[in-house]
Amino acid sequence: MSLMRIGEKPEIARLPLFRDMDDAMRERVLSGSFLQVFPPQLTLFERGQQADFLHVLVDGLVELYVSGTGRDTTMKIVEPVTSFILAAVMTDLPYLMSARTLTSSRVLLVPAALMREVIRKDTALMQATMHELALGYRDMVRALTDMKLRQSAERLANHLLEFSAQRGNAWDFELSGEKRVLASLLGMTPENLSRAFGTLKEHGVNISGARVRIEDRAALAAFARPDPLPADR
């Protein structure tokens, strides 16, 4: 039944979520799952559906979003290798977010029932799940405070600093995905994102196309006033 190629296993086994669990149990989970390739712009699941699978993005780029009345909003951009929608799977409640691929992506699909069954038996997996959910909660707390008490250019500035930090404090990098998606993630319109980049030009950031160059990190940080608490992961 497993459509999973051997080559992927080490990467997945190294995930915080699966890292500490019993080897036999992990084998059981992985052999009950399947790896699928999806084209770009494909909807993986919709908000409101029963949570049938835990998803692990192995390769590509996935957007988690919510379509409200009229407009949509991007909640998270998932980069490999990361699991997503753990909370819905765990609680056996409907998905709160929809997911679509942004680029062609490979996704490991772990049947939710299997996941829940193994969690009950494997304490290490349960602990890892708990930890993962706690970190996810904290991410959301940060995102919400960001939205509530920062304005748009400041949010962009912080996002750039964080993004840079994620790639070893690179001062020169490419934005992944389209700007419209970034705008939605940051809670603004594409037009406004453009203007926000304009504002940041005067605070040490140079942009051309998708290429961002942080010319003056101190100036950018002074404008962004980043959270003094370090990121959790």
Add this chain to the structure above:
Amino acid sequence: MSLMRIGEKPEIARLPLFRDMDDAMRERVLSGSFLQVFPPQLTLFERGQQADFLHVLVDGLVELYVSGTGRDTTMKIVEPVTSFILAAVMTDLPYLMSARTLTSSRVLLVPAALMREVIRKDTALMQATMHELALGYRDMVRALTDMKLRQSAERLANHLLEFSAQRGNAWDFELSGEKRVLASLLGMTPENLSRAFGTLKEHGVNISGARVRIEDRAALAAFARPDPLPADR
């Protein structure tokens, strides 16, 4: 060492978090904890501090908030009987939110180290913690989408509907706490909250002081366009 009075135990033992755990273990947790009474407007802990205690509000009203640059924002109003800041305790990371009492409150303080120790041993507690964190995550997802794609009067309308639902669809109730706090929770200024209440007058809501009367639930719902997905708890 236990300052806990016998009278509180049944209520606390009935909490989803502690309900299913081993009786002896629960006894161990509760006897290692203490119940304290705090006056109104007292800071229980500050964002950035080490998470020393899991808190359980037994009686009173507590505000979780974040003080950013200049302004504050309310993240949650905790009503009894509820545990709070589970994620920080679980991960042994600093608090992301500060907490203050709004009214005189009784709080059970469970030492974080004790909590973490017992979680490791008691699978039922671990499972309950996991579940609680998942629900907390989902709460935050909802709050963030609310902030990102609804405008202020709409957020108020939804809050009123939810608040009403929490008390058995009462159409007539009192707001708990001050309006300034409600405004901050909903991500607006007190002035704007006033105007939002004004807007809702034309949509079936009557207000005088802290007393809210929903005269026309259908009209309010039409304006609020509430989430079709039911609340998780």
Add this chain to the structure above:
DNA sequence: GAACCATTTTGATCTTGGTCAAACGGACAG
């Protein structure tokens, strides 16, 4: 290299919500 397409940017204008100031009102002390 030219034409075409989608995305991004720019500009003008409008809406929402924030700010500041003043009036109002209810709770409480004297």
Add this chain to the structure above:
DNA sequence: CTGTCCGTTTGACCAAGATCAAAATGGTTC
């Protein structure tokens, strides 16, 4: 009963961001 204090409401104004329209940019195909 009356004055004081604090939270709330109202009003006038301002600023941030959304919307709408049009121009520019960049990549792709023929």
